[in-house]
Amino acid sequence: MSAGQTETRTGAIKAVPVRHPGRWVAAVAVAVLAAMLVNNLVTNEAYNWAEQLKYLFAPAVLEATFNTIWLTVAAMVGGVILGILLALMRLSANPLLRGAAWLYIWVFRGTPLFTQLLIWGNIGALFPTLGLGIPFGPQFVTAQTNALYSAAAAAALGLVFNEAAYMAEIVRGGIQSVDAGQQEAASALGLTRVQTLRRIILPQAMRVIAPPTGNEAISMLKNTSLVVAVPFVELTFTVQNIYSHTYQIIPMLVMACIWYLFLSSLMMIGQHYLERHYGKGYAR
Amino acid sequence: MTGLTNMASGDVAAEGLMVKAEQVCKNFGHVQVLKGIDLEVQQGEVMCVVGPSGSGKSTFLRCINHLEKVDAGRLWVDGHLVGYRQRGDKLYELREKEVAAQRRDIGMVFQRFNLFPHMTALQNVMEAPMLVKGESKDAAKARAEQLMERVGLSDRMGNYPSQLSGGQQQRVAIARALAMQPKLMLFDEPTSALDPELVGEVLDVMRDLAREGMTMVVVTHEMGFAREVGDSLVFMDGGVVVEQGVPREVLANPQHARTQAFLSKVL
Numbered sequence: 308m309s310a311g312q313t314e315t316r317t318g319a320i321k322a323v324p325v326r327h328p329g330r331w332v333a334a335v336a337v338a339v340l341a342a343m344l345v346n347n348l349v350t351n352e353a354y355n356w357a358e359q360l361k362y363l364f365a366p367a368v369l370e371a372t373f374n375t376i377w378l379t380v381a382a383m384v385g386g387v388i389l390g391i392l393l394a395l396m397r398l399s400a401n402p403l404l405r406g407a408a409w410l411y412i413w414v415f416r417g418t419p420l421f422t423q424l425l426i427w428g429n430i431g432a433l434f435p436t437l438g439l440g441i442p443f444g445p446q447f448v449t450a451q452t453n454a455l456y457s458a459a460a461a462a463a464l465g466l467v468f469n470e471a472a473y474m475a476e477i478v479r480g481g482i483q484s485v486d487a488g489q490q491e492a493a494s495a496l497g498l499t500r501v502q503t504l505r506r507i508i509l510p511q512a513m514r515v516i517a518p519p520t521g522n523e524a525i526s527m528l529k530n531t532s533l534v535v536a537v538p539f540v541e542l543t544f545t546v547q548n549i550y551s552h553t554y555q556i557i558p559m560l561v562m563a564c565i566w567y568l569f570l571s572s573l574m575m576i577g578q579h580y581l582e583r584h585y586g587k588g589y590a591r
Numbered sequence: 592m593t594g595l596t597n598m599a600s601g602d603v604a605a606e607g608l609m610v611k612a613e614q615v616c617k618n619f620g621h622v623q624v625l626k627g628i629d630l631e632v633q634q635g636e637v638m639c640v641v642g643p644s645g646s647g648k649s650t651f652l653r654c655i656n657h658l659e660k661v662d663a664g665r666l667w668v669d670g671h672l673v674g675y676r677q678r679g680d681k682l683y684e685l686r687e688k689e690v691a692a693q694r695r696d697i698g699m700v701f702q703r704f705n706l707f708p709h710m711t712a713l714q715n716v717m718e719a720p721m722l723v724k725g726e727s728k729d730a731a732k733a734r735a736e737q738l739m740e741r742v743g744l745s746d747r748m749g750n751y752p753s754q755l756s757g758g759q760q761q762r763v764a765i766a767r768a769l770a771m772q773p774k775l776m777l778f779d780e781p782t783s784a785l786d787p788e789l790v791g792e793v794l795d796v797m798r799d800l801a802r803e804g805m806t807m808v809v810v811t812h813e814m815g816f817a818r819e820v821g822d823s824l825v826f827m828d829g830g831v832v833v834e835q836g837v838p839r840e841v842l843a844n845p846q847h848a849r850t851q852a853f854l855s856k857v858l
Contacts, residue, residue: 488703488705489705491658491701491705492701492705492706492707492764493707494658494694495656495658495694495768496694496695496718496719496723496767496771497691497692497694497695497719497723497771498691498722498723499687499688499691500687502722502723506718506722507707511707511708511709514709585709587709588709588710588711588751588752588753589708589753
């Protein structure tokens with residue numbers, strides 16, 4: 308063994324890297340496809356970008372977009388609150404509460420949202436009057452359902468009740484992910500159950516709850532397009548109205564997609580900060 | 592204990608004692624974990640409880656602050672029946688708030704620390720005084736800072752538990768329990784989850800606490816600590832107290848065959 312060999316053994320390693328020809332082939336294929344897509348977007352006149360620009364900020368489109376936004380927010384806020392309630396019922400020691408929550412989730416998760424929204428739109432046929440009174444007893448006030456009820460309310464309620472079923476399972480998973488020792492430590496310090504839930508369990512559960520809730524919120528943004536079943540005016544419904552007399556079908560649908568993409572991008576930013584907030588104290 | 596009155600005649604028997612256990616039994620399903628424990632802990636006493644795993648020593652400790660419900664027998668802390676109210680011959684379960692009030696005066700330190708991971712060390716110590724006692728943030732913070740200094744962690748107050756070593760976490764856990772100004776401290780194998788070189792710093796804090804007159808019940812495998820700091824040593828096996836006495840004597844000259852067998856393995 309020569310002195311030179313010993314020297315190379317103790318020095319920094321300079322080795323020939325492994326070649327990855329497969330990666331190169333895949334990269335070239337993707338680059339070609341991307342070029343075709345860009346070419347299509349620029350040269351295909353069916354997109355009619357000018358037409359899209361004309362309607363992007365049209366009052367009807369802005370109003371519909373606003374409806375889409377508040378429906379998403381309302382459905383998520385309502386869905387999270389009702390979902391927490393259902394999750395706590397699912398975790399209750401009382402079998403009746405557990406059973407009720409299970410039944411709720413079974414019904415609302417097991418039937419299509421579109422069908423549920425159709426029913427909410429026709430709820431007046433199921434319950435012609437709404438009343439306040441004693442169950443199975445006299446009613447103090449009654450009113451016609453259709454007088455109290457608007458398409459907006461039907462749309463929001465339909466989304467909330469459906470979302471709650473999904474959120475309940477997400478929240479339950481989050482609560483159950485918190486180490487049992489946390490409950491014990493809080494109890495040993497003299498915290499009540501409600502204090503423990505609010506200050507110790509839920510903040511930790513949020514770390515697990517936040518990422519799928521972000522997914523749910525982005526799903527919800529797009530699911531608002533289903534409230535056409537009620538029917539209630541939102542973004543997709545509105546662009547359909549527009550192209551029904553301009554016949555510019557693809558431009559209007561692409562324009563709606565641009566709005567949806569813009570809004571879901573904003574939500575992804577929000578989700579990032581939410582996850583960072585609830586990830587405090589956890590080393591990554 | 593504030594706001595709680597016990598009118599039972601049995602309480603007289605427990606007067607002057609910090610803990611009194613009378614034939615305490617506990618079952619998990621069909622398994623009887625505690626089979627009639629009789630023990631007394633005086634004010635200011637440091638009692639060390641040793642024994643093989645599964646002997647019921649941790650379960651007994653958890654009964655003292657009602658984390659486990661006693662199935663038979665009676666348990667008093669500072670003269671108050673734990674978890675129940677006795678009127679005549681009848682026992683009434685205490686409501687959740689009353690149980691919480693009893694626990695205020697009993698600090699507990701766990702084997703796995705159980706710090707709140709979403710709060711800094713200082714926030715961990717401040718949380719219970721603010722929530723349970725309604726202390727102002729400033730008052731809670733001032734005492735939490737004092738306690739952090741006392742356990743030797745004044746430079747670690749802003750760290751999250753995940754940024755602390757096991758020994759540091761356990762010292763924060765002790766400070767957190769002390770923040771409620773308890774009359775009694777329970778330690779459930781406080782050094783069993785620690786790397787060997789970190790055991791000493793936790794035992795030092797506990798030794799100081801004992802010196803200041805805190806009443807302590809310590810479930811431990813640290814025979815050296817038991818011998819040096821303990822006023823009494825209890826050996827449990829199979830859900831019963833097999834032997835108890837002055838630590839030095841029990842450790843040097845165990846009377847019971849089961850104690851001899853256990854100590855020959857751990858010493």
